Amino acid sequence: MVDVIVVGAGPGGSACASFLAREGLRVLLVDKATFPRDKPCGDAISGKSAAVLRELGIADAVEERPHAIAEGVLFSGPKGDRVQIPFPKDVDPTGIRNSKRYNYVTAGWVARRLVYDEMLFRHAQSYKTVETLEGFEVKDLLWEGDRVVGVKGADGREIRAKLVVGADGAMSVVAQKVGAFERDHDHWIGAYRVYYEGVTGMTNDIEIHFVEGLIPGYFWIFPLDNGLANVGSGMVETDLQAVDRSGKKKVHLIEDTERIMREHPAFRERFAKAKEVPGSKRGWLLPVGSKRRPLAGEGWMLVGDAGALIDPFSGEGIGNAMVSGRLAAATAAKALAAGDVSKARLLEYEAAVRAELDEELQMSYKLQRLGRSRMLLNFVLRRAAKRPKVRETISSMLADREKKEEFGSVLFYVKLLFM
Numbered sequence: 346m347v348d349v350i351v352v353g354a355g356p357g358g359s360a361c362a363s364f365l366a367r368e369g370l371r372v373l374l375v376d377k378a379t380f381p382r383d384k385p386c387g388d389a390i391s392g393k394s395a396a397v398l399r400e401l402g403i404a405d406a407v408e409e410r411p412h413a414i415a416e417g418v419l420f421s422g423p424k425g426d427r428v429q430i431p432f433p434k435d436v437d438p439t440g441i442r443n444s445k446r447y448n449y450v451t452a453g454w455v456a457r458r459l460v461y462d463e464m465l466f467r468h469a470q471s472y473k474t475v476e477t478l479e480g481f482e483v484k485d486l487l488w489e490g491d492r493v494v495g496v497k498g499a500d501g502r503e504i505r506a507k508l509v510v511g512a513d514g515a516m517s518v519v520a521q522k523v524g525a526f527e528r529d530h531d532h533w534i535g536a537y538r539v540y541y542e543g544v545t546g547m548t549n550d551i552e553i554h555f556v557e558g559l560i561p562g563y564f565w566i567f568p569l570d571n572g573l574a575n576v577g578s579g580m581v582e583t584d585l586q587a588v589d590r591s592g593k594k595k596v597h598l599i600e601d602t603e604r605i606m607r608e609h610p611a612f613r614e615r616f617a618k619a620k621e622v623p624g625s626k627r628g629w630l631l632p633v634g635s636k637r638r639p640l641a642g643e644g645w646m647l648v649g650d651a652g653a654l655i656d657p658f659s660g661e662g663i664g665n666a667m668v669s670g671r672l673a674a675a676t677a678a679k680a681l682a683a684g685d686v687s688k689a690r691l692l693e694y695e696a697a698v699r700a701e702l703d704e705e706l707q708m709s710y711k712l713q714r715l716g717r718s719r720m721l722l723n724f725v726l727r728r729a730a731k732r733p734k735v736r737e738t739i740s741s742m743l744a745d746r747e748k749k750e751e752f753g754s755v756l757f758y759v760k761l762l763f764m
């Protein structure tokens with residue numbers, strides 16, 4: 346019997362398995378897919394993920410594979426204001442933390458999940474104490490009383506372990522079976538992404554556009570390797586489902602986004618000769634962290650999307666999946682050493698996640714609500730477009746977790762008036 350079964354080998358599961366192996370534990374990492382596998386995503390790998398990759402010693406591995414770097418973010422508002430905010434470049438004078446390729450610590454990358462997740466999966470596989478099982482779909486859990494003691498596959502196979510980590514994404518079977526899953530449409534985002542070739546005007550900035558027709562929500566264009574662009578849009582499900590007086594849906598996410606690409610004066614030229622990569626248009630759901638889920642119980646823990654840890658404003662979930670994977674591994678190591686995988690013991694993991702991520706998640710929820718106001722969006726973007734000081738302030742706020750909290754404060758918007 347292995348110590349831990351990790352269900353799902355996305356960024357959360359693969360990071361968790363690697364950290365568990367570093368604690369000397371025997372791990373079985375299972376996934377219903379076979380790697381490399383795609384996952385609908387904006388593919389933006391932020392600084393939070395970069396920090397975990399550095400901890401695992403594999404940040405350079407991202408840069409050895411096809412990727413683009415994210416040097417800043419370009420925002421545009423409903424009235425057409427455009428603001429470019431550079432991410433601060435973190436240069437370490439000793440050179441130890443610098444990337445081999447860029448000579449500074451990149452704020453982040455954009456790498457297709459087909460590439461990125463495989464790199465993380467192969468890294469997890471490289472540890473002697475990690476076994477992997479691809480093409481294995483977990484259908485159910487094994488129980489002893491109220492304690493989870495293993496998993497049951499769609500093929501009827503039963504595998505036992507001392508502990509089960511659910512890292513099986515948004516529709517997590519593990520979360521459903523332990524009763525932690527919920528489907529409150531105010532706290533889920535619907536989104537789609539498509540790859541394009543030949544979008545013009547691409548830079549090393551990720552682009553976030555608040556465009557009429559897709560508010561509340563946004564349209565993104567992210568640079569990728571080999572002249573590709575990751576394009577998509579997303580919106581809170583409640584807004585996606587809203588109907589007008591005649592009962593017609595107000596938003597048709599894909600159709601509306603495609604119309605914006607074809608007709609909107611800021612985009613039509615850029616997409617005029619662009620070609621969709623066949624088969625790359627895919628939608629998926631994002632459970633966001635504005636509603637807390639139980640993250641641990643008797644013999645189980647949930648990481649990443651399975652635990653609804655996606656940032657409610659930006660829709661980023663890779664970093665939080667990897668951070669929660671690391672925290673789950675730390676608790677698992679202590680719990681297994683003590684021979685105690687009770688809920689009381691594993692709740693230490695839930696507390697660690699709350700301490701590390703909760704403030705940011707709740708602040709991002711506030712921002713998501715503020716982003717619904719066109720007036721506020723126009724005000725902030727107009728101020729930032731005109732004043733370098735405002736751009737500098739926002740740049741440092743994006744980089745610094747504590748300063749980021751100011752976005753949620755009324756005072757910040759009052760201060761903007763005087764900058």
Ligand SMILES: Cc1cc2nc3c(=O)[nH]c(=O)nc-3n(C[C@H](O)[C@H](O)[C@H](O)COP(=O)(O)OP(=O)(O)OC[C@H]3O[C@@H](n4cnc5c(N)ncnc54)[C@H](O)[C@@H]3O)c2cc1C
Pocket residue numbers: 352353354355356357358375376377378384385386387388389390391481482483484512513514515517518536537538577628629630631648649650651655660661662663664666
């Ligand atoms: C359109 C879109 C755009 C996004 N853009 C970004 C972005 O730019 N940056 C960002 O940081 N985040 C983004 N996200 C969120 C991000 O994709 C997720 O937060 C992230 O993938 C979570 O990682 P995870 O490891 O928890 O789950 P996943 O990456 O979903 O991995 C779960 C794994 O579990 C496996 N699995 C599922 N069910 C089972 C089962 N029953 N048995 C066995 N295996 C199973 C799956 O095959 C999969 O490999 C976006 C999401 C969407 C939908």
